[in-house]
Amino acid sequence: MTTSNLEVKIIKNDQAADVILVGKLDGTSDYSSIPVKGINSLSLDFEGITLIDSVGVQGWTRFMASIEASVNITYKRCSVRIINQMNMFKGFCSGKTVSVESYFAPYYCASCDESSDFLVAQSHATLSATPSAPAMDCPKCKEHMEFDGVEARYFLFLKSET
């Protein structure tokens, strides 16, 4: 039997399941323990994902497709890498409506010459035709940090999934 490179931690309360994913989304990923029906809501926490490969994307989209249509799906703590995949692959959510509750956004401090990712709640981003990054100050020098990406591309996932 192949050992999965993905650890799945599930907290199930009545009609809701909160899932924390840790490790790699690859060809070994096993989602069979995650409830996909008989619940009202399912949240998926991605902060612990270290790698996602092409076979992993395939497996992920199959898993997403298997979730019952009536289940409300929420993505949490999406890393920059996961955001990249969501923006790269329109089929990442298999056509399901997904609410992105929180995600990491990259920032750069010119004074410190350092980059950092900050956790952003979805409500902080302006949900207009051109979503924008929230203002952020450097935790070290307190100077204003610039968003380290192209906003129009980085926030594509917000426009398509919410």
Add this chain to the structure above:
Amino acid sequence: MIDSKAQLGPQMPTARQPTMLVLTGDDSFSVRIENWAKRSQVYLRLFSENEGDLNLIELGVNSIVLVDVGSGRLAGNIVQLALTLENSVACYDGSHQECVRTLLDLSPNAGILGKNSALLDVALTDLATGIQRGKGAAGILKTLLPSSTAITQILVQNSKDKNDLLDQVMLQAASRRNFSDFAPMIATVTWELVMNAIYSAPFDKVSQRSRYSMVDRGTDIQLLPSEYVEFCYADTETAFAVAVSDRFGRLPKAEVIRSISRPLASAASDQIRGGNHGAGVGYHMVVQSVSMLSMTVDRNISTTIVALFHHTRRRKAFLDCAPCILFQFG
């Protein structure tokens, strides 16, 4: 406008000296490539637009760079001649995404150089050097990187080896304090290239079939000695490099280009239906993550893929540099 008869570097090429033809109206780019040619001892012929017919054989040209090929500024006959050469490339001034879209319009014989790439010099050296047969992953890295660069070599004999290999690469890449997903990008590319070399490359000449392409990629396999994969990585002041070499030389260029340029929405849905282990999706992920990608195929002998990632603290700076994608098929 550049003097169309300008000849730079040595007055006449030596018999073994690479000869490169550059067709451009971009003066600043011309200066950059002139400086590279002087350092690299490449015989360079610069031509501006609207030149007449060129006899490439007489000129001894073994590589061509066409600048701004998408802008319609180049003489049609030169473009036609260039597209018949194995080493012709187009130069494009755009971001990662625009670069890949441009590749769609080119002949399968062409590669692409990002004009604003941070690793343009390395890519030009790779182009000018031509097909590097028999060198393997370490040999090609030695050609492209400074001579003092330490190269770590790992021979992959079992698919399980990829996990330790990835840990080593991630550790080194993360030590550079670049933007946050620099190391994860390198990890993804490394994983994709090594997995392809292990599961997709081995070919049984007797049965004329791929040995492991139908094996689930979660299944561990012990490779035969003829199937061992050579993996190398190196870290310089300018870039992080990984290289993977198999012993089969069966990478199909047209399929790679098709995979790279196929719209990702359809690529993802195709993978679900076709179940072809995500190969098309994989190449696209790789191209979206690199500063330079060089694929050298010595047909039925070996395939070597080199991926370079230029060092920068700023993610936007990395994304703004158009990648260089080179194919050398022999």
